[in-house]
Amino acid sequence: ATPMSIMTATGRGAQAGVLVKTAEGLERLAAVDTIVVDKTGTLTEGKPVVDEIVPAAGKSKMELLRLAGALEKGSEHPLAEAILGAVKSQDLDLPRAENFEAVTGKGVRARVGDAVVLFGNAAFASESGADLSDLGDRAEELAELGKTVMYLVQEACEAAQLLGLIAVADPVKANARAAISALHDDGIRIVMATGDAPRTADAVAKLLGIDEVHAGVLPEGKKKLIEDLKSRGATVAMAGDGVNDAPALAAADVGLAMGTGADVAVESAGLTLLKGDLEGILRARKLARETVRNIR
Ligand code: ADP
Ligand code: MG
Numbered sequence: 001a002t003p004m005s006i007m008t009a010t011g012r013g014a015q016a017g018v019l020v021k022t023a024e025g026l027e028r029l030a031a032v033d034t035i036v037v038d039k040t041g042t043l044t045e046g047k048p049v050v051d052e053i054v055p056a057a058g059k060s061k062m063e064l065l066r067l068a069g070a071l072e073k074g075s076e077h078p079l080a081e082a083i084l085g086a087v088k089s090q091d092l093d094l095p096r097a098e099n100f101e102a103v104t105g106k107g108v109r110a111r112v113g114d115a116v117v118l119f120g121n122a123a124f125a126s127e128s129g130a131d132l133s134d135l136g137d138r139a140e141e142l143a144e145l146g147k148t149v150m151y152l153v154q155e156a157c158e159a160a161q162l163l164g165l166i167a168v169a170d171p172v173k174a175n176a177r178a179a180i181s182a183l184h185d186d187g188i189r190i191v192m193a194t195g196d197a198p199r200t201a202d203a204v205a206k207l208l209g210i211d212e213v214h215a216g217v218l219p220e221g222k223k224k225l226i227e228d229l230k231s232r233g234a235t236v237a238m239a240g241d242g243v244n245d246a247p248a249l250a251a252a253d254v255g256l257a258m259g260t261g262a263d264v265a266v267e268s269a270g271l272t273l274l275k276g277d278l279e280g281i282l283r284a285r286k287l288a289r290e291t292v293r294n295i296r
Pocket of ligand 1: 038040072077079080104105106108121122148150193194195196197242
């Protein structure tokens with residue numbers, strides 16, 4: 001590529017709402033046939049709000065919210081913001097949490113008073129030995145509506161106890177459906193990779209017309225998925241916003257970071273979609289085709 005055409009591409013990219021870090025990234029985007037997308041913060045707004053609190057027998061909603069709030073105070077996850085937003089709107093005082101621990105892609109754990117409490121996905125809650133079946137039907141209903149369900153569990157040496165669940169809603173971006181449909185028209189296959197639960201992921205995928213879903217995936221799993229697709233001959237772009245997407249963004253032929261996302265995601269990607277606008281992918285592809293044509 002000649003320096004001039006790259007400069008032009010960079011300038012025009014900025015106009016199109018795409019930050020172009022490497023000319024190679026932009027060129028390769030023209031050849032991409034598969035895009036792996038993260039769900040939370042990439043397809044969705046990434047500003048989840050508490051939608052429903054379901055206490056286990058003998059517990060109260062406010063008790064659950066106070067404990068979850070105490071735990072999430074130490075977390076920087078978007079889900080933590082949802083919980084803390086609800087805590088604030090209820091004007092609750094939070095108990096102190098000690099020995100805070102965040103488990104990537106799973107949840108958070110801390111000591112509150114005499115109890116060790118954890119808050120996170122079904123896998124994380126089950127690992128503690130808690131029986132989640134009492135709230136199983138309710139959890140399924142909420143997940144089928146595309147909501148993210150998190151379980152609150154109190155650990156104990158005899159048997160961990162399920163205290164309840166909190167579901168958050170995170171609406172899909174206004175233009176996500178249109179962007180995916182236009183990418184389909186462009187001959188691109190869309191694969192979702194998310195750390196969220198299968199039912200929630202499926203509900204969102206169905207709403208948006210996504211071709212393939214991988215749920216409950218940890219950061220290394222997202223990277224492995226990219227490598228598998230590449231080894232089967234696909235030219236793969238990865239679109240993501242989170243710390244958990246960074247390894248996959250770096251492994252893809254083209255990394256597309258959301259400008260609204262984590263710094264490490266932007267650093268790992270060749271292109272950044274300013275304002276997290278998915279339609280920027282289409283504009284960048286058009287630009288890539290023109291740039292490649294100019295160079296040849
Ligand atoms: P995604 O891929 O959707 O961005 P993550 O990989 O960050 O999601 O998290 C996967 C799942 O782990 C979440 O859907 C949630 O159930 C649980 N989880 C992760 N972090 C937290 C947290 N701070 N509080 C509660 N649950 C969490
Ligand atoms: Mg995300």
